[in-house]
Amino acid sequence: MSNWDYLPDYPLNSDLVKRLKCALDAKDEERMRDLICTEVTPVDAVIELANDDWMKDPSAQLPPGMLLGLWTLEYKRELTTPLCIAAAHGHAACVRHLLGRGADPDASPGGRGALHEACLGGHTACARLLLQHRADPDLLSAEGLAPLHLCRSAASLGCAQALLEHGASVQRAGGTGLDTPLHVAAQHGLDEHVRLYLGRGAPVNARNSRRETALSAACGAARRPEEQGRCLRLCALLLRGGAAADTRDEDERSALHKACGHASHNLVQLLLRHGADAGALDYGGASPLARALQTAACASQAAPQRTVQALLNHGSPTVWPDAFPKVLKTCASVPAVIEVLFNSYPQLCVSESWKEVIPEEVFQMYKPFYQSLFALARTPRCLQHLCRCTLRRLFGKRCFDLVPLLPLPKPLQNYLLLEPEGVLH
Incomplete structure (x- = not known):
């Protein structure tokens, strides 16, 4: 009614x-x-x-914002x-x-x-x-939501427990988004709710109207840095509960695409360890690496180079060489990202014209790194780097797993895994 x-x-x-x-x-x-x-x-x-x-009340004085609403007839x-x-x-x-x-x-x-x-x-x-x-x-509310769908805060855990004790369905999809209670908990970063629902048999890989699983929804929700630890615990719970790490939503975006978009390197590593495809492409042709590079400059405090490093160590294709100047322009203020990506190529032809895309104040702020980059315009990469690239090509997607097994000192293992040093050689 x-x-x-x-x-x-x-x-x-x-x-x-x-x-x-x-x-x-x-x-x-x-x-x-x-x-x-x-x-x-x-x-x-x-x-x-x-x-x-x-x-x-036809005489009512309406604010402009209200007049805009006339067209919705709501x-x-x-x-x-x-x-x-x-x-x-x-x-x-x-x-x-x-x-x-x-x-x-x-x-x-x-x-x-x-x-x-x-x-x-x-x-x-x-x-x-x-x-x-x-x-x-x-x-069900007028929006098609059950009470469990409105348990959206940490304080509502007791409500969720009471509802389940009285027979509430943990599988019901509700609202226009067809989210299950597990989707709602994942979107709001409620790890204890997730634990509760999984214990009551919630379908961990159920899809909503956007074809998202709870894992995908959790990775897609915007997180402040202080919330990322809880999100990591939540996603680990879902993965232990049988969540598929590499499902795709209606836009063919994986949970890994979304985690890379938030520069959450710990979450990226978790997904990769559980089999997420580092080379997956969404409908727009973007890879997780492309998403990480697009957001790197806006997330410099989140160490985006760690996300890029993890992706490359799990077999992500690198950027097409001709597109490197565009990456340099986008990520100039995060030179560690440039370094990790540059070191994934055996040889990349450096052009003096690249200096034009780097703001002068950024160049001066990171002068030692950019001087080392442009010094390579006149010299080939060192033999040690070429050996690194050969080993990485042989190990492929298993670099992250196999390099630590080599009988090499830890600094040399780090070198093989593209650990940034601050300058290029």
């Missing part, structure tokens, strides 16, 4: 709604509890908290119930009081039920009370 089919018991302009909105705006929890527990009747009354249907109306308000704000005593008076735990005039609201806010005590009063653990 659409929320336009409901007649609110307390419309937007009613005295009670005005007082309730004042209490909510002031975060006056005691006053809010008094209003919804003692003044609202019946117990499942429909309350209208917002309505932007400007057509009801007008929002926020309807709710006392129980939904109490659950959304985590007032367990109020939820208990309303349920004791016979409130319907599944009423959802606004499109979401009280259980959805409790899960969205991470209010475990409220969720448990609702479930004990026979709230449907798989109730």
Whole structure:
């Protein structure tokens, strides 16, 4: 049922709604509890908290942003119930009081039920009370989302546990994106939720509408540097749980493409160790190496040279030689990336014209490296480098595994694995 089919018991302009909105705006929890527990009747009354249907008031002065919305023909109306308000704000005593008076735990005039609201806010005590009063653990919102799909924060772990204890389906795909609860947890970096869902039999390789698995969704979600450790643990959990490391989404992008786009070298190494293809091409013809190079300058604090190094040590094709000046222009401010990539070629013809693509201030900042690069315009690479390239060609995709087995000193092993030194020889 659409929320336009409901007649609110307390419309937007009613005295009670005005007082309730004042209490909510002031975060006056005691006053809010008094209003919804003692003044609202019946117990499942429909309350209208917002309505932007400007057509009801032709004289209304509309902001420009609202006028842009005319073309969408979408007008929002926020309807709710006392129980939904109490659950959304985590007032367990109020939820208990309303349920004791016979409130319907599944009423959802606004499109979401009280259980959805409790899960969205991470209010475990409220969720448990609702479930004990026979709230449907798989109730779908107007958007087609079950309560488990709204467990999107670390605080909602208890809600997720309660839902599963009461029979919620961990396999249900919901919303327009057809995400499973595992997808949602992966997208939000919730490693404990992932552990919980996998323990309850969540299908680890289920696809959403974009053909993403949970692993792909986790690698594609933008992560701040401080969140990457949790993302790494989450992806390790998924891989141990049987996630395929090299599945592709609707654009043929793999989890490795996405990890490279975030310059998360530890995650890149994890995926490569589990069989991700370093040479995979997406529909646009981009390889994981291309993604790493495109974002290197924006992620210099994340040591993007480690991502490039890992890819090359797992058999990634290098960049076409004629495209190297474009890479130099893009990555000039991250010379370690240039060094690692340059050392993957047995011989690359250096041109003095390349200096034109390097900003002068960048050249001066990294002068020793760039002087060593342009010195090679007049000389062949050293014999040691040519031996390195020969061994790397023989080992191919297994460089990362085989080089450490060679009876060589650690510095020489590092040299074979393209460890940057700061200058070229």
